[in-house]
Amino acid sequence: MRVTIKDIAKKVGVTPATVSMVINNSPKISQRTRELVLAAIKDMNYHPNYIGRSLVKGKTNNIAVVASFFASLFALESVRGIESNLRNTQYNLILYSTRGIEENENDMLRRIFYERRADGLIIISLKMQKELLEEFKKEGIPIVFVEEIVEGAPTVKFKNIKGAYMATEQFIKTNRKKIGLIIGESGQNAEERMKGYREALEDYGYPYDEGLVARVANYTFEDGEKSLKQLVKKNPKMDAVFCAAGDVTAIGVMDEAKDEGIKIPDDLAVIGYDDIYISNLTNPGLTTIRQPIAQMGSQAFDVLIGMINGTIPYESKIVSFEPEIIIRESV
Amino acid sequence: MRVTIKDIAKKVGVTPATVSMVINNSPKISQRTRELVLAAIKDMNYHPNYIGRSLVKGKTNNIAVVASFFASLFALESVRGIESNLRNTQYNLILYSTRGIEENENDMLRRIFYERRADGLIIISLKMQKELLEEFKKEGIPIVFVEEIVEGAPTVKFKNIKGAYMATEQFIKTNRKKIGLIIGESGQNAEERMKGYREALEDYGYPYDEGLVARVANYTFEDGEKSLKQLVKKNPKMDAVFCAAGDVTAIGVMDEAKDEGIKIPDDLAVIGYDDIYISNLTNPGLTTIRQPIAQMGSQAFDVLIGMINGTIPYESKIVSFEPEIIIRESV
């Protein structure tokens, strides 16, 4: 029914192998034959079938992107970055969402690789069992991790320590004395940001005070409101809050402050994390730490392609991206 | 190197076909053989290779999702909806972004279908040349359009007329007299929302006034600011604005109003469109028309699967989704 290489061969009066060689630009085809074949291809609207090709080549030209949740802005923005690099390649992007169901995660990854034969994996903000990674490495499938460091494979991520340091330093340099922190209750990122916060305090001779730290679970607007309430109660003199849990939470903080009659930035300076679209539109504008996520996604893709082509080894180091502080009216 | 059906066959002492039949749950395999084969499959960590399978079955189990721009919230949210239905199927999602380069669009679609052999296409907010659609229909590839009606194939979309009607009616019922409209300058959606706006005016005996309509090109915050300025200048007595161009633009409107000393909702009532995350967080909260996008995406997927399975024909009608009005403080 559909036009195959055989139909072209028959029409031109050559063998399928000859047509294949034309398609693949083999130099040992005569000019005459090449032209005839190309004409027939155009004429019959022939397109090479990647399934057949994949089978014999052992390569699908598919890249799998795996994340826990595609509602997460981070994952989506990463995908956008990866996608932007795709254009000039023959690769396709296949999306997999684990949807937070960790028990399925390993099965899913195995299926992606063994059944669908993706040429490479980009894994966003997910951990991987050491055992499975070893299995994959033995099979030789390239993997790049994004945001989550997994020993034994390249990771592309942001310098969280630095980002948190920058935010904290900004407060210190503008003479804030009691700097609160709102931060996720677990995870690599939270730990790193905590480290940056503490390093900055230490470098400038500020004491670290457990009572100035609020831990949040969900990174929501409500988490922000609740945390501010809690922090203010414990620390009436607090004059700055670094919301390392993200801008959404920071917006919750600002809203709560407004309700309580706390003036921003006069009484309280606020810095968020992420620079989401809306942070530029709040009133006052939210100062925040921006991470060029899409750029990082595109870098992750480059690393993966390097691994597929054999120019980048598994044991390559982590690629770190610099965050940037965006100063607006909230400080 | 990798475990194939042949390796399993050899180990168990049967032929590859027998193993295949076990994998495919053929009833004509003896219990004994089935058990032996399944044991070997587990033992050797065998996974069926979809490439080989696809070739003989003429089916890839891949669904292609095509959109112009994955930065668009609408497209992303749709993908999320589609994704949510994927879990219980054997289908994979392949993402294609035309990135607004229309000239490549047709080539891209052809490649998706002819080269990568996707089993079905979901096309989000894009038009398709009649000619190409005919070609695809002749080849029998199922296509579902999302948001953009294309004659000859099923479309899943929202009732824009109704959404705009609801917003306009809300103003009328709360006694607003001069209702402005900010709307995109072209496209099916804009036309439909305009229609809903006019229908509501007409039904309640309000005159339609060209001077109360502002057209925007980019749906941005700035477009909102600019439009409000322009509308207020022309219509000092305007007491409501329906921002059919979306919530982002509506937030621009509210911000501009604040700058001009126009009180919301006392002096001016505002209704947006989309109910983006932040609309709940503005001050005052933005009343808006919500569209259950993810739900619609999942419906699009269902329709596509129906077409693939032959239970839904090309000539099926449009599936329309009801919008919902979310009342907050801006009215």
Place this chain on the structure above:
DNA sequence: TTACATAAAATTAACGTTAAAAGCAATAGT
């Protein structure tokens, strides 16, 4: 003229799987 090199195309086999047809025991029916 014979042998040899070269260029171009054809043959062959393979990638991993499955559908259809054929084969072969063991059992049942007459």
Place this chain on the structure above:
DNA sequence: ACTATTGCTTTTAACGTTAATTTTATGTAA
């Protein structure tokens, strides 16, 4: 005892492509 039937497995061919090998035709050198 012979044919049918049933139950299970094997054989064969095919999906669309490509890599490696072989063939054929043509040209060149001695």
